[in-house]
Amino acid sequence: MSDYISHDHEHDGIDRRGFLQCMAWAGTGLLWTVSGGVLASKTLAQIAKAADALPSATDLSFLQISDSHIGFSKEANKDVTETFKIALDRINAMPTPPSFLIHTGDITQLSKPEEFDTFDQVLKSCKTKDVFYVPGEHDVLNDGGKLYRDRYLKSVEAKGSGWYSFNKNGVHFIGLVNVLDLQAGGLGQLGDEQLEWLEADVKDLGTSTPIVVFAHIPLWTVYPQWGWGTSDSERALGYLKRFGSVTVLNGHIHQVLQKVEGNITFHTAMSTAFPQPAPGTAPSPGPMTVPAEKLRSMLGLASVQYKQGKAALAVVDSNLS
Amino acid sequence: MTTPTPKSKTIALLCVISLSLSPFALAGEMKDADSSKQNKIEIKDFAFNPQTLTVKSGEKITWINRDEEPHTVVSVEKQFKKSTALDTDQEFTITAGAPGTYTYFCSVHPKMTGTIVVVKS
Numbered sequence: 253m254s255d256y257i258s259h260d261h262e263h264d265g266i267d268r269r270g271f272l273q274c275m276a277w278a279g280t281g282l283l284w285t286v287s288g289g290v291l292a293s294k295t296l297a298q299i300a301k302a303a304d305a306l307p308s309a310t311d312l313s314f315l316q317i318s319d320s321h322i323g324f325s326k327e328a329n330k331d332v333t334e335t336f337k338i339a340l341d342r343i344n345a346m347p348t349p350p351s352f353l354i355h356t357g358d359i360t361q362l363s364k365p366e367e368f369d370t371f372d373q374v375l376k377s378c379k380t381k382d383v384f385y386v387p388g389e390h391d392v393l394n395d396g397g398k399l400y401r402d403r404y405l406k407s408v409e410a411k412g413s414g415w416y417s418f419n420k421n422g423v424h425f426i427g428l429v430n431v432l433d434l435q436a437g438g439l440g441q442l443g444d445e446q447l448e449w450l451e452a453d454v455k456d457l458g459t460s461t462p463i464v465v466f467a468h469i470p471l472w473t474v475y476p477q478w479g480w481g482t483s484d485s486e487r488a489l490g491y492l493k494r495f496g497s498v499t500v501l502n503g504h505i506h507q508v509l510q511k512v513e514g515n516i517t518f519h520t521a522m523s524t525a526f527p528q529p530a531p532g533t534a535p536s537p538g539p540m541t542v543p544a545e546k547l548r549s550m551l552g553l554a555s556v557q558y559k560q561g562k563a564a565l566a567v568v569d570s571n572l573s
Numbered sequence: 574m575t576t577p578t579p580k581s582k583t584i585a586l587l588c589v590i591s592l593s594l595s596p597f598a599l600a601g602e603m604k605d606a607d608s609s610k611q612n613k614i615e616i617k618d619f620a621f622n623p624q625t626l627t628v629k630s631g632e633k634i635t636w637i638n639r640d641e642e643p644h645t646v647v648s649v650e651k652q653f654k655k656s657t658a659l660d661t662d663q664e665f666t667i668t669a670g671a672p673g674t675y676t677y678f679c680s681v682h683p684k685m686t687g688t689i690v691v692v693k694s
Binding site: 324326327328361362363389390393394434435436437438439476477478479535536537538539 | 619620640642643647661681
């Protein structure tokens with residue numbers, strides 16, 4: 253596919269092919285590969301069909317899975333548990349298993365204990381056992397996130413409402429919470445306490461340390477009219493600007509979008525449950541119903557690979573078709 | 574913007590930028606409040622309709638969620654009890670108290686805001 257705009261009838265920088273390509277990015281699980289500091293992502297289908305294309309000699313590879321929405325049963329996908337299972341099957345079939353998974357939130361649809369139970373039960377089939385979580389707004393609906401924190405933060409030293417950091421293979425990972433205490437009229441929010449913690453957390457790290465930040469709502473302004481952004485993300489990114497490689501992984505919008513700003517690469521992953529419309533293309537960002545045969549091509553995950561000595565992590569998105 | 578632009582990443586970004594610039598019906602647009610006598614507020618397409626509702630003190634107000642997304646009804650100034658997350662077709666009812674203007678929002682999608690004006694009965 254051409255990377256150039258060939259027809260620009262509206263003089264808006266978008267042609268049909270480019271738009272469709274943009275759309276085609278929408279809605280998959282992603283495999284992230286940190287290869288020399290550059291993230292690459294693949295949809296699940298691409299992983300299955302083109303596993304050979306994945307970088308082989310990497311120092312660290314992990315997988316991002318997002319927005320499983322267990323409990324959702326509307327027209328857009330009447331069996332989200334099944335598509336979540338398929339995503340796990342794809343992970344289990346990977347020639348090089350990921351070191352761990354990152355789940356970027358909206359585990360459940362309605363924060364119900366039985367929904368979390370179903371998720372946990374299905375997850376047992378995944379051969380990769382280490383999973384790091386951040387909550388989505390659907391996981392903290394009625395209790396401020398207590399149930400979520402009790403279940404999913406056991407293996408980390410979480411602070412405040414559930415943020416934390418850890419190191420793997422020389423990469424510094426930071427899980428942030430931007431779905432709590434949201435203000436009327438506003439966007440996602442990190443809050444002063446978390447931002448102060450972040451500033452201190454990275455203060456003593458060398459600028460060559462690759463940084464991976466993950467949070468549910470995008471930490472860049474994707475489409476504020478739909479709440480697709482985080483009001484105080486600029487301050488967070490300010491603490492990270494001095495680093496040579498920063499990769500920001502988000503979910504929430506159920507489609508793949510990527511942006512590069514200086515040394516910071518932003519990437520959103522597909523959902524394993526249902527797609528959402530591209531920004532501004534529908535009356536609301538609610539679940540998007542697509543023809544049944546198309547659904548799995550719009551669900552997926554992301555693989556990330558890192559290779560020491562290289563600048564950026566490679567992120568590869570792959571869908572479930 | 575009409576010159577060829579390399580890289581699909583850039584194209585993806587342009588999709589976002591140009592769409593965000595295009596005129597688009599914002600959630601929470603004001604609607605005709607003729608139905609206010611029923612004191613029903615429908616939640617649809619991530620908006621409260623009507624966005625502003627005037628009721629008499631002592632009357633009941635009921636929100637009903639018509640979206641496939643859960644929504645909440647939360648008073649900005651914590652002036653009335655907040656709802657739990659309302660799933661599709663679930664309702665939440667309060668009784669209007671003292672006269673005044675009460676703003677509220679959806680704590681899941683805080684862009685969604687609404688106003689209740691309570692007048693003397």
